[in-house]
Amino acid sequence: MASLTYSPLDVEEKEIRLLELLPGRWTDPIACELNTVSLCGDPCYDALSYVWGNPKDTLPITVDGKPFQATTTVRSALRRLRSYQDSRTLWVDAICINQEDREEKTQQVMLMRHIYSSAKSVQVYLGEGPILDAIPLEEQATWNQPPQIHWHRDLTVLLMSAEQAHWTVVLPEGGIKDQSRIDAFFARQKDPEYDPAKLTVLEALRHNQAGALSIMNMLSNGRCLKECLHSDYSSPAWVGALDALNDLVSLPWWTRVWVLQEAILCMEEVTAIYGEIRAPLGLMEDSGSMLPKHHKRGFCCKAFWDDLPPRQKDILNRFATQMYGLEGIRDLWFNVKEDQLKMLTIFLQRTRGRKTTDVRDKIYGLLGLIHHLPNTLGLRPDYGRTAVQVYTDIAMRIIEDTDDLSILASHEHKDLSSGLPTWVPNWTSTGSNKKPNFDYPIKAFTSQFRAGLSKRWTAKLVDGYALEVTGLEVDTVSQLAMPLCRTQTDLNERFAEFEQIAGLTRDPFSSYKGNIPLFDAFWRTMLDDVVYMIDRENIEERIIFIRANQSDGLSFQVARAVWKGDPDNMLFLSPAGKPLSTKDIAYIANRVKDNFWLTHEDRVFFKTKKGYIGFGPPETRIGDRVCVILGSSIPLVLRPARAPKFPSFLGGTISRDSPCFTLVGYSYIHGIMDGEAILKYYEEKDSISQAFARILGKRDSLRKIYLL
Template sequence: MDEEILLSPTEYKYAPLQGLHSVRLLTLHPAASYETPIRISLREVSLDASVEFAALSYTWTTIGGDCSLSKCVECDGAIIKTTANCDAALRRIRHVEIFSNFWIDAICINQSNDDEKSLQIPLMRQIYRKALWVPSWIGEASCTLDEETSRPITDLGMEFLHNFAIELQGSKDSGQNPRHGTLYQEVVREHKAFWYCGVAAFSPSVRGLWEILHRPWWKRLWVVQEVSLARSLVLICGSKAVTFDKVEMVIDGLVRKHPGKSDDEYEFCANFVCSAISHFAMRDFVKRTQLQSDCTSGNGGPGQKAIRILDSTRNLCATDPRDKIYGIQGFFGDPQSDPENIFPAADYSKTAADVYADVARTIIIKTKTLDVLTTCYGFVRTVPDLPSWAPSWNHTPLEYFSVAGFKASNNSYVVYEASGDNQILKLKGKRVDVVKHVPDIPRTLEYNHLECTRLWRQWTDLAFSLQSYPTGENITDVLLHTLCWDNNTVFERLAPGEYRKNFEAWLNILQSSNPLEAVAKDLFEDEMAYSYAHRAEFLIWGRCLSTTVNSHLALVPMSASTDDQIVVLSGGKLPFVLRATGSTFKIIGPCYMHGIMDGEAFPKEEAAEDLESFTLR
């Protein structure tokens, strides 16, 4: 039979689904060995009926980046082509003797039918909530072997994860500080060496854990929805499996601020779990809210939950940019009954630009704030024809600070004017300054320590060229707050005196007469200076320091130029750099301008009729 299929394959023909709540379930036939060819059957069932099944969570792409339909699965005498990673997952989850039911998107949805996809996507919330369990396949075991045992390091990592979770649970139950645990210390012991040596600084078990937590599966957008909605999850890597509650325990144990945990240790731990943090945060969010909004009361109305989820999933990947919107709709109920569901129905006939613009406009109108615009940068346009005021949700934002701590427009509400043009957004605000001088854009965006040091020297020279500052503050103090966006490593506004000694050490080294290479080395090796250098390093990419006509310092997007306007828009927590293009403006991006971040340039009594109208395109 297998030879006949390989010689003369017949493509499986999907029959149209008959019911509005219908899905196809895949029955996976048992096999005696991993190598046995895969056989399945498909049948239509209603989600309203009592039916038992599991729903697979996986990524179409292999670890090596292969997403081609290179494998064949026999389905009712015909062939369905699938990816190598899906094929591997099917081989790992099938039983030796028992037929088992699964829902797997690549096979159970006719991927060549956009109309069917548009109808099936709203059902994914129900599918993953109804599934008895969700096997989460992150790929085969690592090809990297431990030199001592010759075992894949991911096998060691899965065992380490299991034992680490038990250690953390024991610390929690006994009220002990988890930082004192043996396995916790094994993870963080080389946290400083990691920044220079990478994963080579770790033991084989910790290196295996790192690889597990940084597999491509964690970067797939659809996975967040699947993980967050599932009742029971099991993480599977090769032949090893661990329940997801242990994964959650490890992530929580690493990112939590325990007594004695320094900022650099906290930052290392956050980096260690960065790929998995979105899944952890969203699963925790769903647990606490039971998929009901807790964001409307006192937080600007419907739309805040949408912003939170969109921001939490910004770093995740979707092949189709429209899925950055459609792929999170499972977190919301029916639009008729859930006021937080402000999203358009999935419609693959619309362009990504139209979908993104529709969502951005709706969020602005619903929340009456401009929080959604704070990740708009003029030089980040990853979607054709996207208006400058619509975020590129398929691109990683440049934020390394908390927007919530600022109130440039004095907690005012948006003043929105309808335009009838999907490409235009009309808002009101107040011009507060004009960009005067912006240093040359660096020739490279690969900011190693040497390049950071070169830019900082250039920027400090520019800052100290000011004779005085409009607020009366010392230029040194202004520079301290500006270069780190007035936020510390846990994204809170700086407390009085915070970073003072670190900044002074940083500035003394930076302004020394030593060669640039020696200064760069000292900035990142001196313990006192390193704390500020490492914080400011996060803000340097995509931005530059500028002066303004009114002698302010402003950290602006790197695409800003002389004569760009600095505007506080009503409803905005941050000021924005706008560029006039005829009678309209483009958003270049948000900026930090010391002295206006708490509403000093936007009086509370400012009446809407006294504000200027800005037409953004």
């Protein structure tokens, strides 16, 4: 039998193909027909959102009477969506777009914003879950239509006091639609005879899923988390519900880039399908994103949360993180009206943990979310360009738009063998292996410093790959500690190591650069000279930084004494001159510890040949250069690029004698964070030594360097 052939689409008419899913019983083969329509004619259809899965894992369906190899995910979704009696019109990208035609794929991807925003509904196929495997095939063969369990999203009004986080719930007039299921979940918790082991596997699974949806329903309606538990933490019904919740949030759909515009752009109903469960996606989103407001911002569930067993807390944290990952992007899309490039940059940073099959889609998959904003980028999906070209182009646009080099504060190390320039953010990376840094507020941190800020900075793309900047090599890394890992670190031992490297154990009263006490330089370095605060002005909490002051140095001394085990032998006084209580001392030590780990997880402490101390990325090596780049507010750790690592396509602009480096990452170096190195250079630039340095192009002169 001949394979499916696609007829061309009219780009000017915004033509797309729609899939007519023909009726059939549950076990019947899937049969469909394709029809070409114009979006200008407002066609009526439902759009499918799903995860492609393994492209090699396919099963046959029939399209226009011809065989088509659909991924198992697509086939399963179509089976769930099919009606026994009526045809259904769908848009499914894997079938409606000719995936072998690169130009058509480009044109259709450009229309996806229109496709999803015009759909009468979006059907989100999350996956099958464990239910189907628990139903015998013989029973499934009797189905005309598979079982469906519908949950609802109630229009509950939530009122919050600004002074103290407290929710007032105004219930809908008819009450909560799913209240009977919620009550049944509570009853199972309270029943001392309830034992899932005495149920069939199918009954136990359905109870667990009903419990998970009951928790979501409660939270989305503004109820407290503690109101969801009507027994103790070991209740089988409660534990089973959290297990089902964990299964749900572990599904790959929540981690993909494309699903953001698919779920957000639809102005109509968005329904999540999870096996036999159908529920508004907003019910799931609301419940998870509301959860932290109860135990972080308010006091209503703080004690309850603190007492939760670690595994249960982990599950609920993952749930909140996954749901807010979608809800947070939705809020940004709806409320923030920056220009296209600024919003694309924000979205790229917020979605670094999300995945795509094609790495170019890390950018292309977000374009639909910025289409309505001013100052058009003129960027269109082009699958004829390489990922290196796409990522490099966006990086240069960000540099030109932001008028600084903050983009170089990269959280991931890249080797030239990856093909991507090290100065270009790898948007497919979530950070280091030990700590996913994609959500770290790096811009808030770097904005506190002025190491290389200058009105005379320039950056130029050379040969489509290298970034030409002006920089000053300040020093070379000469001593290095091991990377920090919070779960494997004894702070007393590590700080003793840092004190030894810094020289404090040898002479605690010695001076540092600029004739300040070495200990002052040390404690400021241990805090990166900042302290963090939580800004709660808006519903979404955010971390902000302020520069440290002398009182923070006193707090550090208290914490250091605690880690050494010395506080029992010491007397600490408050600013009012009163002795600090044991509780106060413990609070100060924990606060300093949290501050330290926020900025230093998976970082390395080092010392340079000239005696500077600081922290850098975990890949820092002895011999790496500490550099200040004009336009970058923080110093960078760079590594000289050797001849064998030069990309073969670099043209004649850069010779093998040019000062070329790979970017290792950003750093904190005490004594050069506020422009001291650049200021010193300009003060000395008329001296004979600096004049000769510029003539000879020596490392301690301000010169053009190339980042590869």
